[in-house]
Amino acid sequence: MEVIGSASHEKAGLICRGWWWFKALVVGVATKTMKLGRDDPRRVIHALKVGLALSFVSLFYYFRPLYNGFGDATMWAVLTVVVVFEYTVGATLGKGLNRGLATLLAGALGVGAHHLATLSGEKGEPMVLSIFVFILAAAATFSRFFPGIKARYDYGVVIFILTFSLVSVSGYHADKILHLARQRLSTILMGGCVCMIISIFICPVWAGQDLHNLIALNMEKLADFLEGFGGEYFESDHGDEKSASDGSKSDKSFLQGYKSVLNSKATEESLANFARWEPCHGFFRFFHPWDQYLKVGSLIRQCSYRIEALSDCINSDIQAPLEFKKEIQGACIKMSSESGKALRELASGVRTMTQKGSIDIHIANSKNATNDLNSILKSTLPKNADLLQIMPAATASALLVEIIKCIEEIAESVNELGRSTKFKIVDPTLTALEKQQPQTLLHRGIVNPVDTDCPHIFIEVDGPSDLSPPGNVNSKVPGGGASSTSN
């Protein structure tokens, strides 16, 4: 009795555990699914679109006149939808066009090869066809190693090999090879059209738009770091509003966000490759300069490498003496936050497709801060401190200087993008002034401070028509202060 009791008890325990595992699995999958869907609801829509396209194409089977016309070739419509329908419009169009053109070309070549092979008699035919297949397949496979072909025509080459082999070889038995080829081509065309129409007209996901947003997002991530870095490194209670709002991010995720930028190359390149297939949509033309986006993306990555090195300084064991840190803190925080602001403005400019003059002002400010730092470093040699202790802070400053150089290059590259895609030019001083001293807009034309953090730098505004380019901002130093040098 006891044995039976313990056995049934064990069994119940096993079932209970099994049920628990199953429940945990279901809950885990459900949570992940919800998260994936919430992160980007377009994923759910894409899944539904694929379901719709397939259900629609499978109706061809039930629609008698259509099925009688195409017979088993209807299958190629289903096959086309499954393999061609991709997440972005560009990828779908690229695959669809690759498939269509490769099928046409390979079909024609296959018919030709089959015709040539028949000339060599019934015995020689399989041999000749095998040689043809070998040569074409080997050559086409090798061509997939060319980077240019790999990036844009890889799928087309696969379909080329497939179709050529099928048409040339199966033709050996099918006398009505042309009829078969026409049937297949029509169904592939139908499947492809269904994909393209659903992809473009139902909640389209444009690769170009995604690339555009990714570039802006990456700049924002770097800006998050730079705007927060000063406060984090100097652990100051530096009282400007921006720092205070950054300080509220107690989770410090802003110090980690830039890490995804380090490895963004593959994503950017594939999005650019897809975007090239996309037709005009919204702001984007057919020959939109996607290469310029890649250039900007590459410069952003360059900047992120320096930021990665800079992040070491936060966690360094050796910290500079407080006295020295205090000396350079103002200039360094300004360099960091102004370069962050410049990046944020650049990102917002890309997002709204405008060219903002305020970017140049922020860059000029950060360069002025660099000059301030240089003056401090030239004049002040800290007492009671050795070079070893000063080194980490000096390294941070040096890296900030390099980062500012990178941001200048990014700004230049974004400007080039703006020129070639005709970004709207925004009044160069308006934005900066709006942000900082809204009341001054009431009486423009007088001398207004550009920057509230650094009140001794002034800009002369003589009305919109006389505005000097931001690069040539006239800096005036009231009271003959030596620490501010115009750029």
Place this chain on the structure above:
Amino acid sequence: MEVIGSASHEKAGLICRGWWWFKALVVGVATKTMKLGRDDPRRVIHALKVGLALSFVSLFYYFRPLYNGFGDATMWAVLTVVVVFEYTVGATLGKGLNRGLATLLAGALGVGAHHLATLSGEKGEPMVLSIFVFILAAAATFSRFFPGIKARYDYGVVIFILTFSLVSVSGYHADKILHLARQRLSTILMGGCVCMIISIFICPVWAGQDLHNLIALNMEKLADFLEGFGGEYFESDHGDEKSASDGSKSDKSFLQGYKSVLNSKATEESLANFARWEPCHGFFRFFHPWDQYLKVGSLIRQCSYRIEALSDCINSDIQAPLEFKKEIQGACIKMSSESGKALRELASGVRTMTQKGSIDIHIANSKNATNDLNSILKSTLPKNADLLQIMPAATASALLVEIIKCIEEIAESVNELGRSTKFKIVDPTLTALEKQQPQTLLHRGIVNPVDTDCPHIFIEVDGPSDLSPPGNVNSKVPGGGASSTSN
């Protein structure tokens, strides 16, 4: 006459130009092809292997008994070869197994769905089947967004959707659905087997081996930079042999090589994903710790980001005063070259699957050099020079310190890899001694200098059994020199 003459002249010019363009195109393509083939001859072999597999499978069409058995389903063997045959064994196996299993599962589900649908009458059948296809296709498509599924089972999911749709829908007309499914499965199996056999037994390209080599190569690229950096930055005629041999690389390509490491993440991850499908081969077992390779790869990338920041120092506008440079040059060159040597030894250890003690010696040397540098920085405050001028050199030193930390982490991670995959342990001092003073091998057991560059650091060798771990190297300072501190 003149008009006719000029027209024919123009025509000849046009033909001549056309011919010239055609020749340039052919030469260009031929050159690129040669280069691709020369860079990695396995590409040519892969192309020939695909050609062979396809020719072989297409013979099924001509072989009467086989063709009569399978009919048009023979086509699926060709299709399988074209889409499954990939460059590496792992990718081919992964795709083949994905295809096979997905076809089985989806085939069974498709037959079930078709059976269920028939229960709802002739009118309801298409409706029910469409709903099934919609739900399955949408769910499976959404599952492709899960990173785990995307990495390893993406192709399987595509084939699952395809097969389910084809079987459930085409079953509407084919009464002999089971017969058809068996035919297709057999031909897919045949195609898949042909791919796998040719892929594994004719000049196999193992993704695991490639990942293994890539990790070693990336370390070597960083080592190239670090070994060359000291000489390049200080432009010294520092007379050790290594620097001289580096100096001979006048093309300075060693300063650029590391750049490919910055973006190696995608390649490493895809190789690791493929490698997981590969069976035992050579040193690699089925459950080889590929994740550990990814960890090492990630640490190498971390190091490359610091090197990217370091490379700025070479091109910096501000150069430290010669006097100060000379002060720190010895220690910095040592830090850089010893860390480079450590990386090179690590790479060679990975390549030959051995754990070398000499790595720890090089790391200890580079840390000793760091201590030397620290002593210099503590004691020497340069005269007639401000902090601004010193900053770039100080930054370079600080970055070198971070790089040495990175290399320590890499060494630890490689050691962990070595432990889990049972790398052969090499006598920790033998390698270093062999390289530096072969004659001392004749009378081991006496005090021998470890390092020819820095002759005042000694290691006591009391025979192999008494060797203290390299981390605890006993440093002796002959002549009471103050600049060498034991680590």
